[in-house]
Amino acid sequence: MPHPLRIGLLRLADSAPILAADTHGFFRENTILPSVSVEPSWANLADKMTWGVLDAAVMFPPLAFMTMAGTRGRPVQGRLTHALSRGGNMVVLRKLDDAPNPTVTTLNDKKIVFSKWASKITHKPKFAVVHENSTHYLILRRLLNALSVSFDHAVDLVIMPPDQIVTALTKGAIDGFCAGPPWGTEACLSGAGFCLARSTDILPNHLEKCLFVTDKWLNADKQHLAGLTYALSKAALYCSTPENSIALTDLLARPLKEGGLNLPYAATRCLMPDNALPDGLHFPLDQTIKHTDLQWMIDDMKTLGWLTAFPDHCTA
Numbered sequence: 051m052p053h054p055l056r057i058g059l060l061r062l063a064d065s066a067p068i069l070a071a072d073t074h075g076f077f078r079e080n081t082i083l084p085s086v087s088v089e090p091s092w093a094n095l096a097d098k099m100t101w102g103v104l105d106a107a108v109m110f111p112p113l114a115f116m117t118m119a120g121t122r123g124r125p126v127q128g129r130l131t132h133a134l135s136r137g138g139n140m141v142v143l144r145k146l147d148d149a150p151n152p153t154v155t156t157l158n159d160k161k162i163v164f165s166k167w168a169s170k171i172t173h174k175p176k177f178a179v180v181h182e183n184s185t186h187y188l189i190l191r192r193l194l195n196a197l198s199v200s201f202d203h204a205v206d207l208v209i210m211p212p213d214q215i216v217t218a219l220t221k222g223a224i225d226g227f228c229a230g231p232p233w234g235t236e237a238c239l240s241g242a243g244f245c246l247a248r249s250t251d252i253l254p255n256h257l258e259k260c261l262f263v264t265d266k267w268l269n270a271d272k273q274h275l276a277g278l279t280y281a282l283s284k285a286a287l288y289c290s291t292p293e294n295s296i297a298l299t300d301l302l303a304r305p306l307k308e309g310g311l312n313l314p315y316a317a318t319r320c321l322m323p324d325n326a327l328p329d330g331l332h333f334p335l336d337q338t339i340k341h342t343d344l345q346w347m348i349d350d351m352k353t354l355g356w357l358t359a360f361p362d363h364c365t366a
Contacts, residue, residue, distance in 0.1 A: 052083035053271065055278075057261075058095045059108040061088060061213045061311045063231040063302055063318050063331055064135035064259045068108055071285035073301060073309060079284075080277030088306055091211040092181040096122050105267040108134060112347055113183040114262040115361050121183075127265040130365045131275065132282050132337040135259045138321075138330075139186055139249035140234025141193055143226045144219050144242065146170050151244040160247060161197050168199075171225060178210040178218060178227040185258060188350045189249050190228040196252070219243050230258065231331055236317035255332075257343040282337060289333040292324035339365045 055077070059065040068086060071077050077084045087104065089095040096113055098104045100122040109117075117126050143164070145151075152163045168175055179186045191201045199205065210218060212229045219227060220242040227237075228249075237243040249256060261282070268275055288294055299319045304310025321330045344364070351357045 052078065052081050053274065054083045054085060054105075055267065056085045056087065056103070056105045057107065058087045058089050058098055058104040060090075060092065060095065060211070061313060062108075062233075062259075063311075063313060063321060064138055064333075065108050065311065066289050066298060066302060066331065067134050067282055067285040067333055068261075069301055069309070069311070070288050070298065071281045074285075074288065076281040076284045076288075080281045082274070082277055082281060086309075088311065092184065099128070099262065099264070100124060100126055102264075102266075106261055106263040108259050109262045110185045110258060111260055111344055111364075112185060112188065112351060112356070113181055114260065115348075115351065115357060115364065116183045117262070118361060118364065119357070128262055129265065129268065130260040130339050131263045131268075131278060132261045133257055133259075133334050133339050133343070134261060134282070134286075134337070136255050136257055136332045136334055137248070137250040138231045138258055138332065139189060139228055140231075140245055141190060141226065141228045141247045141249075142219070142234050142237045142243040143167055143246050144222065144224070145244055151238075154246060157196060160193075164197050164199065164246065174204070174206050175225040176206045176208060176223075178208050178215050178224045178229070180210065180212045180215075180229055182209060183356065185249070185256070185347065186228040186230070188347060189252055189256075191350070193228075193247055193252050216240065216242060231321050232313055232317035235320050236314045239314075239317050239320070253346065256346075257339065260339060279337070283335070286333045286335050286337060289331070290323055290335060292322075295319075295322035295324040298322060 072084045095107050096117045194201045212233050215227045215229050216237045218224045302311050302313045302318050303315040348360050
């Protein structure tokens, strides 16, 4: 008998394995009946996990840890079960003139480019991240520290859903951002911004999105995790196969009412595996989450006072 699984996600290209597993029947092959809910923000997603509206969510580990710890209202007993994506985030600065985009390769390049860019702004630069408890927040903080720019004093920070960020940059409401795919690429293609750094420049091959699943769902039947693993393994292979790149782009660009995420087609297409770009989408075939994948996040979260210890039983 199929077992329902309510999964929440945002309009991001690294949600692709969930959409692929749903669209191509990989969940149903393993007696899982999925119901995919596209949420407007990370706060909505975390709150729905907290109050039992969702059984699972595509989420970055820091927010999952904080949700487990009860910062959304009550503790959530759950696990990070599968690594869905690695890398993909981009730090983008607003274009201030019609000059060609600068060449930014080394850390010194980044320092020079940022300094010249900031000198043209008459106010404290305003940066957007998608949530305070995000890999994006930690990565942007690490990058600015490496550039000798005070994260706490030299920039202002705002929280904004990822699909609103490019519009805000275009209107000048923000001066830069760190967000996941395809929004960094979309900002660059539109001419609103240029890439200062990719997250893999700062933390090569870093873990990004995972599947966060409640213990209640996992414990209802011991076969659930095995079925979920098989379905997501097939989805990762599908998403990573270059020959599927056009079909996967089509799926992600479909309107929401047709089972897609309404993502910008050109930006999403650029990130597909057949293009092999350094800031492209990386769907790991080995979806195991290792202690070393999480350690840098835990260290940074402890430094910031978010956590005092490594969460117990945080992975399946």
